[in-house]
Amino acid sequence: MARIQTIGVIGAGAWGTALAQAASRAGREVVLFARDPEVARAIERQRRNPGYLADLTLDPAVRASADPALAANTDALLLTVPAQALRALARTLPAGAAPLVICAKGFETATGERLSQVLASERPASPVAVLSGPNFAREVALGLPAAATLGAADAALGQRLAEALSSTSFRLYWTDDVTGVEVGGAVKNVLAIAAGMVSGRGLGENARAALITRGLAELARLGAALGARRETLMGLAGLGDLILTASSLTSRNMAFGHAIGQGADPQALQARPGALVEGAFTAAAVMRLAERHAIEVPICAAVDAILAGRLDINTALDSLMSRPIRTEAEA
Numbered sequence: 001m002a003r004i005q006t007i008g009v010i011g012a013g014a015w016g017t018a019l020a021q022a023a024s025r026a027g028r029e030v031v032l033f034a035r036d037p038e039v040a041r042a043i044e045r046q047r048r049n050p051g052y053l054a055d056l057t058l059d060p061a062v063r064a065s066a067d068p069a070l071a072a073n074t075d076a077l078l079l080t081v082p083a084q085a086l087r088a089l090a091r092t093l094p095a096g097a098a099p100l101v102i103c104a105k106g107f108e109t110a111t112g113e114r115l116s117q118v119l120a121s122e123r124p125a126s127p128v129a130v131l132s133g134p135n136f137a138r139e140v141a142l143g144l145p146a147a148a149t150l151g152a153a154d155a156a157l158g159q160r161l162a163e164a165l166s167s168t169s170f171r172l173y174w175t176d177d178v179t180g181v182e183v184g185g186a187v188k189n190v191l192a193i194a195a196g197m198v199s200g201r202g203l204g205e206n207a208r209a210a211l212i213t214r215g216l217a218e219l220a221r222l223g224a225a226l227g228a229r230r231e232t233l234m235g236l237a238g239l240g241d242l243i244l245t246a247s248s249l250t251s252r253n254m255a256f257g258h259a260i261g262q263g264a265d266p267q268a269l270q271a272r273p274g275a276l277v278e279g280a281f282t283a284a285a286v287m288r289l290a291e292r293h294a295i296e297v298p299i300c301a302a303v304d305a306i307l308a309g310r311l312d313i314n315t316a317l318d319s320l321m322s323r324p325i326r327t328e329a330e331a
Helices: 014-025 037-046 068-073 083-090 115-122 137-142 155-165 178-200 205-226 236-245 252-261 266-270 278-292 298-307 313-321
Strands: 006-010 029-033 062-065 076-079 100-102 128-132 146-152 170-175
Touching: 006 014, 006 068, 014 029, 014 062, 014 076, 014 137, 014 155, 029 037, 029 068, 037 062, 083 115, 083 278, 100 115, 115 128, 115 178, 128 155, 128 178, 128 236, 146 155, 146 178, 146 236, 155 170, 170 178, 178 205, 178 236, 178 252, 178 278, 178 298, 205 236, 205 278, 205 298, 252 266, 252 278, 278 298, 298 313
Parallel strands: 006 029, 006 076, 029 062, 076 100, 100 128, 146 170
Antiparallel strands: 128 146
């Protein structure tokens, strides 16, 4: 297979900007695609992204463009748009054989589909991979040490992409367990919202640790029902990502839950300009999948009910703490 040398990053948000920097450090030529031509021109002129990570000077190998036609000339495309925008993006991508790497985390709310399933239905001829792991955009952009998992059904493709994107500061591992990578990245966002609620409510570190641990059990149960492998869910894309996003207010999902825990209205928070909390979209999809496969996910169910206004935090906590006493393996 041909070496991957030119990488396109579609979506000039914080994560897209960070991955453009990471790909440049790995020795690749990078085109960062912005939707707004003025943003692309500003990046080219200033060597900074005015909207995201604006204090970061971009590497010389990172070019910016708003011309989607240029995407056809890349060896791989990293798709960093939000999960709910992926289907619409897939319909606008130029025809080509370049692998498409999903860099968002979530399920499609309207269908409950994993994002690789969305691309499979819209772009059945395109090779697809999924990148996920415990990564905050700013740290990756700054070149601080980080690691992630790259899932691809074609192991050879996974290896090529991992080698093309890895550097001394950003290390990628590959797996053919695409489902495990996607489930870990999606469900941990819902659990991070729950952890934020616990923190914002002042319920203590004991409660947050218990929630993360029991939440991991929910993630593992749902993952197993969907065909994910345990070692993937216990790796970077599952446990690793959960630890990061449920332990730091740098996480938008945890910060969102923290604000709710302090009394903010979930609907008002989501209506703020620029607000994007993937876990808020994912919660309802998780519940549909859990019901379809008869899987108990009480923490995710509580988050979904709180976000929908069907339950308040105190009632949700009482419900969780009043569940039947079982062995830990059964709970």
